[in-house]
Amino acid sequence: MNRQMDKDKLVATFSIVAANPETGEVGVAVQSKFLAVGSVVPWAKANVGAVATQSWANTAYGPEGLEFLEKGLSPDEVIDKLIADDPGRSLRQVAVVNADGEASAFTGHECYDWAGHKIGKHHSCQGNILVSEKTVSEMSRAFEESEGPLAERLLIAISAAQHAGGDSRGKQSAAVYVLQDGAGYGGYNDVKVDLRVDDHPEPIEELQRLYELHKMYAAPSEEKIAIEENVLETVVEQLVKADLLESVDHSSYDEEVKEALKTFVLRENFDDHWSEEALIDEAVLEYLKKQ
Numbered sequence: 564m565n566r567q568m569d570k571d572k573l574v575a576t577f578s579i580v581a582a583n584p585e586t587g588e589v590g591v592a593v594q595s596k597f598l599a600v601g602s603v604v605p606w607a608k609a610n611v612g613a614v615a616t617q618s619w620a621n622t623a624y625g626p627e628g629l630e631f632l633e634k635g636l637s638p639d640e641v642i643d644k645l646i647a648d649d650p651g652r653s654l655r656q657v658a659v660v661n662a663d664g665e666a667s668a669f670t671g672h673e674c675y676d677w678a679g680h681k682i683g684k685h686h687s688c689q690g691n692i693l694v695s696e697k698t699v700s701e702m703s704r705a706f707e708e709s710e711g712p713l714a715e716r717l718l719i720a721i722s723a724a725q726h727a728g729g730d731s732r733g734k735q736s737a738a739v740y741v742l743q744d745g746a747g748y749g750g751y752n753d754v755k756v757d758l759r760v761d762d763h764p765e766p767i768e769e770l771q772r773l774y775e776l777h778k779m780y781a782a783p784s785e786e787k788i789a790i791e792e793n794v795l796e797t798v799v800e801q802l803v804k805a806d807l808l809e810s811v812d813h814s815s816y817d818e819e820v821k822e823a824l825k826t827f828v829l830r831e832n833f834d835d836h837w838s839e840e841a842l843i844d845e846a847v848l849e850y851l852k853k854q
Contacts, residue, residue, distance in 0.1 A: 576730060577690030577698055578604055578615040579706060579720050580660040583713050584685065588755065589613045589662055590741030592717035594767055596730045601738025601759035608633070609742040609753035610662050618656035618674045618691040621649060628659055638667035645669075656680070658687040677731075683707055688720070694728030701727035714741045714756040718774060722767050737766035739774065748781070749834075779846045783835050787842035790816045790824075798824060798843065801851045816841040827851065 576595030582588065591605035591613050606625030607613035614628040624645050631641040638659040646652040646669060656678065658668040664685030670678050677696055680689035681703045688702040705723035709716040717739050725734070738759040746755035758773045760766040788794055795816055802808040807823040821841075828837045828847060836844040 576600055576604065576617050577688070577693060577702065577721065577724050578617060578658070579686055579688045579702055579717055579724075580613045580615045580658045580666065581686035581706060581713060581717060581720075582612065582660050582662055582664045582666075584662065584664045586713070586743065587662065588713035588741055588743045588746075589660065590713050590717060590739065590756070591615050592714075592721045592737075592739040593617075594721050594725060594729065594734065594737040596732040596735045598736060599759065599761040600736040601740070601761070605738055605740040607740055607742045609744045609746075612638070612659065612661040613740075613742075615658045615687075615689065616655070617689070618671070618678065619651055619654040621645075621651065621655055621657075624655075624657050628657070632659070632661050637661070638665050642667050642669045656689055656691050658689050660685070660687060686720075688724070690724070690730070692731050694731045697727045698724045698729055712741075713743075714739055714774060717741070718767070718771055722771070725767055734764065734766055736761050736763070737770045739770060779850070780832055781835060784845045787838060787840075787844050788848060790820075790841045790843050794843065794848065795820075797848070797852065801854055802827060805851075805854050 578593035580591050589607050589612050593600050593604045603620050604615050604617050608629045611629055612632045614625050616624040628641050631644055641659045653671040653673040655671045656674055660666040666682050666687040668680035668687045668689050670680050674691045677693040678691035681699045683703045686706050688699045690699050702720045702724035706716055706720040709719045741756040742753045743755045744753055747753055760769045763769045799811050799813050802823045803811050807826055813820050833847050836847050
């Protein structure tokens with residue numbers, strides 16, 4: 564095999580696997596000069612852990628690694644199992660974190676420079692064909708210094724990694740994948756965040772933009788605003804503009820206004836933001852104002 568000719572087939576990338584034992588979140592964020600890297604690298608399962616497989620990625624590492632974690636093996640033991648009988652292990656890079664935040668990683672000795680990993684509190688950062696080791700160390704530092712939901716911390720981490728040098732070949736795709744028990748749409752599954760940018764000149768920035776949209780649609784504000792006085796006036800005016808109400812002549816949040824607002828909320832896919840009470844989510848109100 565001509566390794567130089569096949570270099571473009573590598574999943575040359577940087578990634579972070581992490582967990583928040585307090586919230587039960589587990590996940591992966593990744594960026595690469597590789598088309599649709601989110602379809603290859605990240606794997607996770609709620610209450611179990613997460614796996615990142617890259618650099619001549621063996622995608623079997625994902626489901627097998629999660630299965631080993633679920634059986635009670637430690638991340639170190641999982642990696643030992645994954646690479647034990649793999650003839651391509653010298654070109655592999657893999658990281659594993661369990662739901663308790665224990666992490667482990669492996670970088671094969673034939674991975675292209677710069678290649679390596681750094682394990683920190685509740686996470687592991689790794690990469691190959693990077694500008695320098697600083698990409699990984701800055702990714703780890705940024706994660707440890709950040710706060711908030713796991714997805715936001717993962718995005719902060721890979722953004723810091725990119726600013727520190729990133730993939731020496733450039734940028735193309737990125738992804739963030741976070742699971743939490745019952746956190747999926749409607750509470751029917753565990754997928755809290757699953758966003759991908761498959762081909763873009765600034766994939767991390769685009770991923771961050773999508774995440775902000777995701778928060779608006781899928782993450783209702785903790786506090787809602789009472790639909791009265793000036794808020795009621797604004798809601799009614801905007802619903803008239805949207806052809807959902809016939810007249811602005813509404814002095815209270817009556818049934819007609821409520822049904823018009825509900826139509827708007829569901830039409831715009833703000834399902835999780837709807838309240839049967841005389842309340843409106845701040846994000847929905849701001850969105851309505853822009854119509």
